[in-house]
Amino acid sequence: MSMPPMRSFLPRILEPRRLAHQGVAISGELDHAFCDRLTEAVIEIVEPIVAELRFDTAEQGRRVMTGSVSTSVLIPCQRCLEAMSVALSADFRLGIVWSEEEAVSLPKDLDPWLVDSEAADVAEVLEDELLLTLPFVSYHPKDQCNDVAGYSTGEHPAEESAKNPFGILKQLKNSGSDN
Numbered sequence: 749m750s751m752p753p754m755r756s757f758l759p760r761i762l763e764p765r766r767l768a769h770q771g772v773a774i775s776g777e778l779d780h781a782f783c784d785r786l787t788e789a790v791i792e793i794v795e796p797i798v799a800e801l802r803f804d805t806a807e808q809g810r811r812v813m814t815g816s817v818s819t820s821v822l823i824p825c826q827r828c829l830e831a832m833s834v835a836l837s838a839d840f841r842l843g844i845v846w847s848e849e850e851a852v853s854l855p856k857d858l859d860p861w862l863v864d865s866e867a868a869d870v871a872e873v874l875e876d877e878l879l880l881t882l883p884f885v886s887y888h889p890k891d892q893c894n895d896v897a898g899y900s901t902g903e904h905p906a907e908e909s910a911k912n913p914f915g916i917l918k919q920l921k922n923s924g925s926d927n
């Protein structure tokens with residue numbers, strides 16, 4: 749029986765400007781426990797949340813974090829309501845700014861990361877990036893969906909679901925608990 753490869757865990761809190769000044773690259777796994785909002789938004793996070801981060805100094809001395817984050821989650825198919833696996837992956841390039849005014853002045857290729865002290869919650873940023881990639885409405889491929897009738901009649905429950913997709917997520921999630 750082979751051992752799984754070792755992967756270090758990322759810290760939740762780090763000092764992005766100091767790391768940028770030093771030109772540090774770090775990679776590792778983000779603890780699911782740091783990602784309550786993503787946990788709430790899906791049925792289950794089924795893969796490790798893996799991130800690669802590079803802290804750098806760009807033009808005009810701007811501090812920048814470039815990176816990627818990925819995982820896989822189970823979300824409900826909105827046609828048959830059975831779970832389906834979706835891979836989430838985000839690439840980002842963030843300008844570390846002190847204020848909203850500074851954020852406005854960033855070049856277009858940088859999204860702002862507002863950090864108004866030395867330390868910052870990088871887990872929150874990575875979770876935001878993953879939440880942004882969650883599909884708003886999702887369906888199984890036709891040959892894998894359990895609601896074949898929905899396909900053959902051309903009915904689309906999307907309109908109803910789109911009003912409150914998270915309501916359905918919550919129902920599914922709660923139906924598995926004891927309360």
Ligand SMILES: [Zn+2]
Pocket residue numbers: 825826827828829830887888892893894895
């Ligand atoms: Zn389905």
